[in-house]
Amino acid sequence: MTGPEHYREAERLLAQDRAEGLEGTYFFRPESLAAAQVHATLALAAATAMQAGVDGCEPGMDPAEYDAWCSAAGVHAAMGGGPR
Template identity: 50%
Template structure:
């Protein structure tokens, strides 16, 4: 499982989970509290995602390879801003 896949799984495990302490969630009858197991699994996946991102960012080139960067950007639903030219330009840095 890749870092972005771990991140996505952590989001999936807690998606739609409502916590009654939040007054902006509407009708309390619609609450679906996350179970302790959901939270524990989400936490493990989030930690593995963080470890993957940290390891990739610490590459000898000083930045994450473009393919991995783009996978993380897609996972975060953010537009791509780097190009492969950036990798070539900074590879010798």
């Protein structure tokens, strides 16, 4: 799952509760809220990782680690973060 997909899944989980009549009560089921938080955190991790230099040479991140993050985020490292 890519970072944007994680973000959309977090939104979907919260919207699902709203669609079930919980909107306006400011309450989400704990399991929905926890799952949405996990997806939002993974989306943030992917977005943060993709801020590394386009060529994978950002200080502190070796090229193999950068390539691994690009793969996890579902983008091409060689194309500077473009979609796969």
